[in-house]
Amino acid sequence: MTSPLAAQGRNVREASRALAQATDEQRSATLLTVADSLKNREDQLLEINAAEVEAYVESGAGRDRLSLSGPRITAMADALREIAAAADPLFESLDASVRPNGLHLERLRVPLGVIGVVYENRPNVTSDVAALCVRSGNAAFLRGSSSAQRSNQFIVDLWRDALVAHGLPADAVALVQDPSHRAAVEFMQMTDVLDCLIPRGGPSLIAAMREHARVPFVLDGDGNCHVYVDESADLEMAVSIVANAKTSRPGVCNAAETVLVHESVAPRFLPELSRAIPQVELRGDDATRALVPGAVRAVEDDYGREFLDLILAVKVVASLDEAIDHVARYGTGHSEAIVTDDPMNADAWVRRVDAAAVLVNASTRFIDGGELGLGGEVGISTQKLHARGPMGLRELTCLKWVVRGTGQVR
Numbered sequence: 001m002t003s004p005l006a007a008q009g010r011n012v013r014e015a016s017r018a019l020a021q022a023t024d025e026q027r028s029a030t031l032l033t034v035a036d037s038l039k040n041r042e043d044q045l046l047e048i049n050a051a052e053v054e055a056y057v058e059s060g061a062g063r064d065r066l067s068l069s070g071p072r073i074t075a076m077a078d079a080l081r082e083i084a085a086a087a088d089p090l091f092e093s094l095d096a097s098v099r100p101n102g103l104h105l106e107r108l109r110v111p112l113g114v115i116g117v118v119y120e121n122r123p124n125v126t127s128d129v130a131a132l133c134v135r136s137g138n139a140a141f142l143r144g145s146s147s148a149q150r151s152n153q154f155i156v157d158l159w160r161d162a163l164v165a166h167g168l169p170a171d172a173v174a175l176v177q178d179p180s181h182r183a184a185v186e187f188m189q190m191t192d193v194l195d196c197l198i199p200r201g202g203p204s205l206i207a208a209m210r211e212h213a214r215v216p217f218v219l220d221g222d223g224n225c226h227v228y229v230d231e232s233a234d235l236e237m238a239v240s241i242v243a244n245a246k247t248s249r250p251g252v253c254n255a256a257e258t259v260l261v262h263e264s265v266a267p268r269f270l271p272e273l274s275r276a277i278p279q280v281e282l283r284g285d286d287a288t289r290a291l292v293p294g295a296v297r298a299v300e301d302d303y304g305r306e307f308l309d310l311i312l313a314v315k316v317v318a319s320l321d322e323a324i325d326h327v328a329r330y331g332t333g334h335s336e337a338i339v340t341d342d343p344m345n346a347d348a349w350v351r352r353v354d355a356a357a358v359l360v361n362a363s364t365r366f367i368d369g370g371e372l373g374l375g376g377e378v379g380i381s382t383q384k385l386h387a388r389g390p391m392g393l394r395e396l397t398c399l400k401w402v403v404r405g406t407g408q409v410r
Helices: 004-020 024-040 042-055 061-066 070-085 123-135 146-165 181-188 203-212 235-247 266-276 286-291 300-304 320-330 343-352
Strands: 093-098 104-111 114-119 139-143 173-175 196-200 225-229 256-262 281-284 311-317 335-339 357-360 397-404
Touching: 004 104, 004 114, 004 139, 004 173, 004 181, 024 042, 024 070, 024 123, 024 146, 042 061, 042 070, 042 146, 061 146, 070 123, 114 123, 114 181, 123 139, 123 146, 123 173, 139 181, 146 173, 181 203, 196 203, 225 235, 225 320, 235 256, 235 266, 235 335, 256 266, 256 320, 266 281, 266 286, 266 311, 281 286, 286 311, 300 311, 300 320, 311 320, 320 343, 335 343, 343 357
Parallel strands: 114 139, 114 196, 139 173, 225 256, 225 335, 256 311, 281 311, 335 357
Antiparallel strands: 093 104, 104 397
C-alpha cells in the first residue's frame, strides 16, 4: 500500500520535471509574487506564528528561531527579491572545447531535481529554501518541525498559489504533512523522489540523518566558531567584532562560541571585552580568570560546544600556532576569524585554518547567504564534497556533459 508521503513525493517528482523546463521569467516572477504576498498578508502570518510561539514550551534559541516579526518578514521578502534579481544559474556553459576528432564538448549547469530539506522551527527557512530551489529549477520538498507546522503551511500555500499564477505546477513546493518520527525516517529514505537531502538542525537531527538517510545528503553542520585576537590586533576593533559575533544573535550557527586571545594582549583585551558584553557568561582558563575574576572556570567540554546562548568560552594562547591548533582540535569546519594587523599572520590563518569560511578582521556573523550576496541560502555546508559554505543558487545545480558531433564514431 502506498503511503500518503510516497504519493505526495510522486507529485513533487513530476512537478520537478516541469519546473526544470520553466523559463527564467516564470521562475523569477514567482519569487516576486511571493515577496509581495508575504507583505500583503503579513498580519495573518504573524497571528498564526504568535499562536505557535505561545504554545512552544521551550525558551532560548528554539523560541527565537520559531518567532517571526514584521522586520523578519520584510527580510524574507527582500531575500526573495534579491534571489529573483540574480543571474539565472541554469544552462550556463562551462569548459567548452573541441576535441581533435571534431567533437564539440561543453558542460552545462542543470537542476539537481528535487531538494529535500529537514529543518527545525525556522519558518523563514521555508521561504528561503523554496526561493532558492525554484529559482534554480528544483522542486522543494520540505519537512519542518511540528512546532512551526501552521506557519510553514501558510508560507507554502503562498508559494503554491504563486506557482500556479505563473503557469507552473503547485507541487514544485510541498510540505510534508505528517510531523511524526516515522514519516521523517521515510522521508530520508525516498531515493525515488529526492536527489539531495539537506538537514538544518541540531546534533540529534544530524545523528538521525547519518543513521537513516539513504538519499545523498549535504550536512549543514554545527557552528563551533572561533575568533582569534592576535598580538597585533586593534583591540577596539577586536572588542567590537567579538561582541557582534557573540551577541547580535547568539542562537545561530555563525555566532562565535570561543574567543582565543594572544597572551601579550590578554591583560588589556579581556577586561575590556568583559565590560563590553556584561550579559555574556565568560568561561575561561586560569589565565582568563586571573584577568576577569567573574569568569567561570572552563572545562574541556566548553571548548567543543556550540552554546547557542549568551555564553562564550575563552582561552589565552601563546602564539598563532597554538590558536590554529586549538581550532583544528575543536572547530567544526564552519567559520573561523582572526583579528590582526599583521598581513603575514592573516595569510597564515587563511592558508592553514581548515573551515568552510575564514575571516580576517570581520565578524563570523557575515557567513550567511544573504550577507555574501547569494540572496539567501539553503544551508551552510561543513562538508567538502559538492558544496562547502553557504549554499546558494549554483550549489543547487549539477553539471551535464553535452557532446555535439558530425557523425563521429569510436
